[in-house]
Amino acid sequence: MFTPLKLLLQAERKQKRMITITYDVAALTLSLYLAVVIRLDTWTFDLNLPEVFSAIVTIAISIFAFMRFGLYRAVLRYMMIPALGHIFAAIMISAFVLSLCGFFFQSFVPRSVPFIYAGIAFLILGGPRILIRTVYYHYHRRKKPNVFIYGAGSTGRQLAYSLINGNEYHPVVILDDDPNKVDQIISGLRVHHSSDYAKLQSLYEPVKLLLAINNISKEKRHQLIEKCAAYPIAIQSVPSIEDIAAGQARLDEIKDLSIGDLLGRxxxxxxxxxxxxHITNKSVMVTGAGGSIGSELCRQIIKQQPSTLVLFELNEYNLYTIEREIQAIKTSMKLNTKIVAALGSVQRQNRVQYLMTHHEVETVYHAAAYKHVPLVEDNIVEGIRNNVFGTFSAAEAAIAAKVKNFTLISTDKAVRPTNVMGASKRMAELILQALAERQDETTFTMVRFGNVLGSSGSVVPLFKEQIRQGGPITVTHPDIIRYFMLIPEAAQLVIQAGAMAHNGQVFVLDMGQPVKILDLAKRMIRLMGKEPFDPEGTPLDNSIEIEFSGLRPGEKLYEELLIGEDVTGTAHPSIMTAKDDRLSWAEMEILLGELDTLCHNFDLEAIKLVLLTAHTGYTPTQPPAITTVQPCQTLH
Structure with missing residues (x-):
């Protein structure tokens, strides 16, 4: 960019304003002189006092009109068509003032001079402004990578304008499926049909495709993303209209596709x-409040305006984080809910019972558990202590505190488990079912569902990081499949299932169709602008390799959600209830005594044997080495 223009753009706002006003005064004077020259066809003519006075008044009122139209508040480099419209209107006022001055001051102003003056003034005043913006735009855009915008609606128009004036991306093409919008010009960009993508891609070489469509159904959005996934380009999206309206995001804040977009659910x-x-105007407690599911439960619960929300968490930092977030939601929604942040372990029954009694808790959502399969497999005693005895202690505390409703967050891994984590969660279910038989003051409910996308153990954040680093992506097995659900959806369904429960009931959430992890990995690679590595094809610079690491200890290829076949629907289309085998409280009391002793002695093989014989359905990949513990026989 040449030096004078660069100095002008880098000057302070007051300096720019004074320079612009000085230029406009000179330009209006020149325009008036040239108008008279053209009318009289001579470069020299006599000027009397009325003519001089008319010129001064015309220029002064014109500058005042420019100020009122905001022309000295506009930034030249960002000037668009509306600013030129303001210039034209101000010049028309100036020409009208010139005519009036000729009449009132009896100055020599031929009738054609105001019209000639207006045309010349518009060229001299508007031309340099357009030139400065054009030079700056073409200079500045060379530093920005090209992107395509998908969507020629209002969101796409606003995004194009924001990006053109921003510093990050240079939009070159707008794509749309509507034939009526094709060939329209939006902010200087031509709208093309999406079928022209291939030839446009080779011409402009964009680095990203930005989805600017928010006013369509989720189903149509998923179809659109499936279509765009075939393009060899990274795909990102603009924030939702709701986030923009709420002030939580700006239109030009480009982000990766949401987990929901990746899942297609x-x-x-x-x-x-x-x-x-079971929440509004009631005292509610969430154990494991800082975890993936627990924290989302807290977010959903606070929106239903409970009288008190007790956040119970073992990890200090997680509790601090979720309390700050919930307090912020409370402030923004102007709620009167009392927020209690309580540190502690669910294994300490007296601590849990004190909190429940002191805050008169009516509803408990028990999300505190160790859920990472390999870690629990390597730390069996702590897994049993937390998942089995932690649930038992929290349940006994709830009974003693006369809590009305207690909902356990269970897992699909509790169904015919092949690992200790799943077996411990099935034991937790059996404990609550036995306690439901023992008493009827507290209603115990179990809600079983599969993996949630975006949780601390989810594959999606891991895959994203591996793709950004250039690979490889690690998948345990080419045939492994999992059920997936979004965390907010899972939390909402847990709350709704708990509201429908009868004592000891097991609910199963409809997880939709299972997802093949290998297919999910390939989908993410393509949506991030890469290609899965093909060992039989030609190696590509942007290819990402997929490695198979093998099943981890206790891991299954296929997850299940039901044990028995006796399944019935409920009032909610995504919630079913299952009738599973149960143990009596007398049988459960014996099992808990055995497990407690074995955990105290760190007898890992015997612990596995108890799980194996306790009708949990536990079938480990490697059977226990001892057979000294007697199985419990009776089922109900």
């Missing part, structure tokens, strides 16, 4: 009455 809308039944 359309959540079922919640039933509002079920969400509020």
């Amino acid at each position: 359309t959540p079922v809308e919640p039933i509002e009455e079920l969400l509020t039944r």
Whole structure:
């Protein structure tokens, strides 16, 4: 960029304003002189006092009009068509003032001079402004990578304008599927049909495709993303209209596709009455409040306006983080809910019972558990202590504190488990079912579902990081499949299931169709602008290799959600209830005594044997080495 223009753009705002006003005064004077020259066809003519006075008044009023139209507040490099419209309007006022001055001051102003003056003034005043913006735009855009915008609606128009004036990306093409919008010009960009992508891609070499479509259904959005996934380009999106309207995001904040977009799952809308039944105006407690599921439960619960929300968490930092977030939601929604942040372990029954009694808790969501399969497999005693005895202690505390509703967050890994984590969660279910038989003051409910996308153990954040680093992506097995659900959807369904429960009932969430992890990995690679590595094809610079690391200890190829075949629907289309085998409280009491002793002695093989013989369905990949513990025989 040549030096004078560069100095002008780098000057302070007041200096720019004075330079612009000085230029406009000179330009208006020159325009008036040239108008008279053209009319009289001579470069020299006599000027009397009325003519001089008319010129001064015309220029002064013109500058005042420019100020009122905001022309000295506009930034030259960002000037667009509306600013030129303001210039034209101000010049028309100036020409009209010139005519009036000729009449009132009896100065020599031929009738054609104001019209000639207006045309010349518009060229001299508007031309340099357009030139400065054009030079700056073409200079500045060379530093920005090219991108395509998908969507020629209002969101796409606003995004194009924001990006053109921003510093990050240079939009070159707008794509749309609507034939009526094709060949329109938006902010200087031509709208092309999406079928022209291939030839446009080779011409402009964009680095990203930005989705600027928010006013369509989730189903149509998933179809659009499936279509775009075939393009060899990274795909990102603009924030939702709701986030922009709420002030939580700006239109030009480009972000990766959401986890919901990657999953391609359309959540079922919640039933509002079920969400509020056990929460609104009640005291609610969430154990494991800082975890992936627990924290989302807290977010959903606070929106239903409980009288008190007790956040119970063992990890200090996680508790600090979720309390700050919930307090922020409370402030933004102007709620009166009392927020209690409580540190502690669910294994300490007296601590849990004190909190429940002191805060008169009516509803408990028990999300505190160790869920990472390999870690629990390597730390069996702590897994049993937390998942089995932690649940037992929290349940006994709830009974003693006269809590009305207690909901356990269970897992699909509790069904015919092949690992200790799954077996411990099945034991937790059996404990609550036995306690439900022992008493009827507290209603115990179990909600079983599969993996949630975006949780601390989810594959999606791991895959994203591995792709950004250039690979390889690690998948345990080419045939491994998992059920997936979004965390907010899972939390809402847990709350709704708990509201429908009868004592000892097991609910199963409809997880939709299972997802093959290998397919999910390939989908993410393509949506991030890369290609899965093909060992039989030609190596590509942007290819990402997929490695198979093998099944981890206790890991299954296929997850299940049901044990028995006796499954019935409920009032909610995504929630089913299952009738599973149970143990009596007398049998469970014996098992808990055995497990407690074995955990104290760190007898790992005997612990596995108890799990194996306790009708949990536990079938480890390697059977226990001892057979000294007697199995419990009776089932109900």
